[in-house]
Amino acid sequence: MAARGFAAEMEREKAKQRTRDALLARAKRGHVTGGVVYGYRNVPVFTGSDASGNPIRSHVRQTIADGEARVVRGIYQMFADGHGLKSIAKALNGDGKLQAESDRYFGGARVSPPRKGSGSWAPSCVHAMLKRERYRGKLTWGAFRNTDRGGRTKRRVKQPEDSWVTVEAPDLRIVSEELWHSVEARRQENAHRFTQPTDGTSSAPSSRVSQSLLSGLASCTACGGPIIISGSRKRAQCYGCGYYRNRRPTVCANQLLESIAAVDRRLIREIECTVLTPEARRFTLERAAEIVHDRLRSEPDRLTSLATELAQAKREVENLLRAIESGGAPETLLDRLREKTERVKSLTAEMRAIQSATRISPRNLRQIDRLLEESLKRTGDLLLGDVVRARQALTKLLAGRVQFTPTALADGRGTYRLEAELTLGKMLSPEASSKVHVPDGI
Numbered sequence: 001m002a003a004r005g006f007a008a009e010m011e012r013e014k015a016k017q018r019t020r021d022a023l024l025a026r027a028k029r030g031h032v033t034g035g036v037v038y039g040y041r042n043v044p045v046f047t048g049s050d051a052s053g054n055p056i057r058s059h060v061r062q063t064i065a066d067g068e069a070r071v072v073r074g075i076y077q078m079f080a081d082g083h084g085l086k087s088i089a090k091a092l093n094g095d096g097k098l099q100a101e102s103d104r105y106f107g108g109a110r111v112s113p114p115r116k117g118s119g120s121w122a123p124s125c126v127h128a129m130l131k132r133e134r135y136r137g138k139l140t141w142g143a144f145r146n147t148d149r150g151g152r153t154k155r156r157v158k159q160p161e162d163s164w165v166t167v168e169a170p171d172l173r174i175v176s177e178e179l180w181h182s183v184e185a186r187r188q189e190n191a192h193r194f195t196q197p198t199d200g201t202s203s204a205p206s207s208r209v210s211q212s213l214l215s216g217l218a219s220c221t222a223c224g225g226p227i228i229i230s231g232s233r234k235r236a237q238c239y240g241c242g243y244y245r246n247r248r249p250t251v252c253a254n255q256l257l258e259s260i261a262a263v264d265r266r267l268i269r270e271i272e273c274t275v276l277t278p279e280a281r282r283f284t285l286e287r288a289a290e291i292v293h294d295r296l297r298s299e300p301d302r303l304t305s306l307a308t309e310l311a312q313a314k315r316e317v318e319n320l321l322r323a324i325e326s327g328g329a330p331e332t333l334l335d336r337l338r339e340k341t342e343r344v345k346s347l348t349a350e351m352r353a354i355q356s357a358t359r360i361s362p363r364n365l366r367q368i369d370r371l372l373e374e375s376l377k378r379t380g381d382l383l384l385g386d387v388v389r390a391r392q393a394l395t396k397l398l399a400g401r402v403q404f405t406p407t408a409l410a411d412g413r414g415t416y417r418l419e420a421e422l423t424l425g426k427m428l429s430p431e432a433s434s435k436v437h438v439p440d441g442i
Contacts, residue, residue, distance in 0.1 A: 027141035027165045032060040037134060038114040039068045039174055062172055069174045072135055074105035076175045079130060080182040085123035086246050092121040095248035110250065118223065118243065120251040130187060136180045137173035141165045213264040213390055214239065218402040223252035227404050230257055239263055239404065239416065256406040256414045267402070267418055268383050268390075275397065275422055276380045281373065284424050303351065310347040316340050376424075399423040 023033045032042050040062040046055040071092075078088050078101065091098040094110030102108050113121050133140060142164045144156040175183075218227035218239070225243030238257035249255070274280060320337045382393035399421040407417045 024142070024165065026059060027139070028167065029059070030061075030139055030167045030169050032062055033141055037062070037132075038129065039065060039072045039135065040172065041065045064172065064174060071106060071111050072129065072174050073179070075126060075129060076135070076179050076183050078105045079126075080179060080186060082186075085126045088126045089121045089123045089246060090248045092126075093247050093250045095250065097248075118225070118247075118251060120243070120247045123246055130183055134169075134172065135174045136177060137168060137170045139167040139169050139172070141167075212237070212239070212260045213267070213387060213394060214402055217391075217394070217398060218404050220244075220252065220254055221403050221405040222254040225252055227402075229260065236261070241404075254406050256416065258414070258416050263416060263418070264390075267420075270418070271383065271397065271422070272380060275424075276376050278373070281376060281424065306347055306351050310344065310351065313340055313344045313347060317344060397422045397424075 026033050036042060041064075042060050043063050044060050045058045047058040049055050075088055075092075078091070079085075083091075083101065087098060087101070091101045091106065092111045092113075094102065099108070102110075111121070113119060114125065129135070142159055143161075145159050147155055147157050212229055214227060215229050216226070219225065220227055220241040220243065223241065223243045225241055225247075227239050228242040228245065229237050230240035230245055231237035237260050239260055240257045241252050241254045243252040244255050317337065317340045320340060379393045379396065382389045384390075401420075403419040405417040405419065406414060409415055
């Protein structure tokens, strides 16, 4: 059985390699290798028919879609004329404040976005289009490769530039060479300006650290977009919806801004009252122990099945190693070996979790409770400290993103209702857990 499984594994890897070779051949001929690009239409090409009279598709080629091509040229021209990514996205989304720009570059109508998603244009989408060399008639294939890693399929990994395939396709040019170089020059100028040192010590861009507690950790419930820092020099910085700010009311109507300091204080006060208390800590710990016990009772044979699966995974790793050492194995076999190795680690960790959680004694729970008490005391001190440390403490407590819902107070003023799911699991760090026996299930 192991031999048949290994033979099937080898055949799958060879099939992957054959598929990649076929795509490479298509790329070298300038044919479509998959996907749809804004500004173009995919047109199948047929050569003859089969015995039943059905047409036989030879390949797929691209042709310029005139309407979308005009939008692409408008984006490039607007950027070359000095407008920023946000302004271009807002004009595409039909923002009334940019009606003049919309009339000039896009014919005055709101433009349908390339993808459904939120149904709007984003600055990041505009930025990606400004870098796409296909619009100047140059096709590139092989910059990324899908691999299996850590049990995840189709993970994109960047490839060395000397392995890329580049084909000139002048019939697919949408923007002129002059306009392309104008846009590229401005992009490089912006990149250079934003990475200049401010203290004269280094030319490398410094890592950005947020100066607010919740930016990047929260979402707007009105549209699902991110909550970001908004404001200006004339007013205190506030939290606001990123989609409203960057894409305007055609995408999200939530224009509420609320003081960062007020929201942060409110959240920290609520955490102190509901989470960092002895009652909440003990309730959570007791409930976690119940869940572990329930899981063990409901899956009595899980340990046996895991042991069988682990033994099979180890045999597959050994077979893959022998195939690679013998030579002649396809390149994708290495990716498969990494995947199987990660699977062995995952199964081993799950078995240890079940074995360590077979019984949690009251004494063990008291020890873990003291451990949590110490950790939560430090977390409470960090939350009241500077923003950087407070964010580090908050990310350990959050099980997901904080939800911002705009609502009105009794006096008519707007405010945000905050909702978040918290966890104490990350409070038990490996270093702290080494002091007492903490079952992995907890």
